[in-house]
Amino acid sequence: xxxxxxxxxxxxxxxxxxxxxxxxxxxxxxxxxxxxxxxxxxxxxxxxxxxxxxxxxxxxxxxxxxxxxxxxxxxxxxxxxxxxxxxxxxxxxxxxxxxxxxxxxxxxxxxxxxxxxxxxxxxxxxxxxxxxxxxxxxxxxxxxxxxxxxxxxxxxxxxxxxxxxxxxxxxxxxxxxxxxxxxxxxxxxxxxxxxxxxxxxx
Ligand SMILES: [Zn+2]
Numbered sequence: 001x002x003x004x005x006x007x008x009x010x011x012x013x014x015x016x017x018x019x020x021x022x023x024x025x026x027x028x029x030x031x032x033x034x035x036x037x038x039x040x041x042x043x044x045x046x047x048x049x050x051x052x053x054x055x056x057x058x059x060x061x062x063x064x065x066x067x068x069x070x071x072x073x074x075x076x077x078x079x080x081x082x083x084x085x086x087x088x089x090x091x092x093x094x095x096x097x098x099x100x101x102x103x104x105x106x107x108x109x110x111x112x113x114x115x116x117x118x119x120x121x122x123x124x125x126x127x128x129x130x131x132x133x134x135x136x137x138x139x140x141x142x143x144x145x146x147x148x149x150x151x152x153x154x155x156x157x158x159x160x161x162x163x164x165x166x167x168x169x170x171x172x173x174x175x176x177x178x179x180x181x182x183x184x185x186x187x188x189x190x191x192x193x194x195x196x197x198x199x200x201x202x
Contacts, residue, residue, distance in 0.1 A: 014134050015126070016202075018145040019169035024197045026166060028052040028185075029144060030176040031081055031120065034060055034067035041176045041185075042074055048189045050199040052076050053142070054176065055120040058083030058103030065110045072111050077201035079118035079142060080104055088121045088130040096129050100137070118142050118202055124173075142202050144173040148184070151175055156183035164191055171202070 019027050030041065033054055045052055054071050056078055061068055072078060082088075083102040091099065100119065107114050119139045121130045126141070134141045146163050153159045159180060163172055174181050189199075 013131050013141075014139065015131070015141040015143060016171070017143045018167075018171050019200075019202075021167070021169045024168055024195075025200055026192060026197050027169075027171040027200060027202050028174065029055060029120075029142070029171055029202065030174050031055045032057050032060070032085070033176040034064040034071065035177040036064075037179065037182070038064075038067050038176045039070065040179075040182055042070055044182055044185055044189075045076070046074060048193075050189060051201045052199070053079060053118070053202040055079045055081035055118075055142075056103065056107060057081050057085055058106040059085070061106045061110065068107070068110050072114065075201075077118065078107060078111070078114060079120055079202070080107070080116060080139070081120050082122050085122045087123055087125045088127040088133075089125050091129070093129045093132060097133055097136070100133055142171065144171040146170045146172045148172060148174045148181065150178050150181040150184070153178075153180050153184075156180045156187065159184035160187050160191075164188060166192065166195075166197065 019025060030052060054076055080100055080103050083099045088096050104116050120142050148159050148163050150159050
């Protein structure tokens with residue numbers, strides 16, 4: 001989507017594609033956790049003093065309750081990425097609402113004090129129904145301005161090459177499960193800090 005389209009969309013609907021363009025601030029976001037590799041990522045973020053945002057899949061919480069708690073305890077932001085990861089475009093509105101609410105219930109089961117407020121559609125597939133859900137539940141939809149495409153990156157260097165050149169306020173999409181993502185972040189975070197960027201949760 002081009003800048004004009006995303007700009008117009010953002011003024012009309014609760015959809016965010018990037019942060020403040022006037023601050024040297026980046027927003028790292030991680031989709032589809034928790035998973036067995038999330039604790040490793042949490043260690044990396046803690047080592048570098050970075051706060052990030054995790055878009056959680058409800059179906060992955062069972063047996064990983066402690067990982068979800070660790071994300072929360074580390075001060076990262078948690079958003080709703082649905083329970084089942086079905087595309088919003090394939091579901092009826094009531095099925096979509098149930099799927100998103102089911103994820104929120106799962107997060108609340110582990111973290112009763114969690115403040116729901118942000119969400120991201122599976123596969124980034126926006127739909128009328130998803131926007132309707134966000135309005136109904138007073139959620140901000142958070143997309144991204146830069147995609148690491150880490151799910152099919154052959155090496156950490158490929159990820160570095162794709163995302164190192166950033167602009168103020170970029171929201172960068174990663175996934176917490178891939179070792180290449182972790183390796184890339186070990187290079188990227190110091191590189192971005194060197195350029196004067198800071199990091200924040202959404
Ligand atoms: Zn996803």
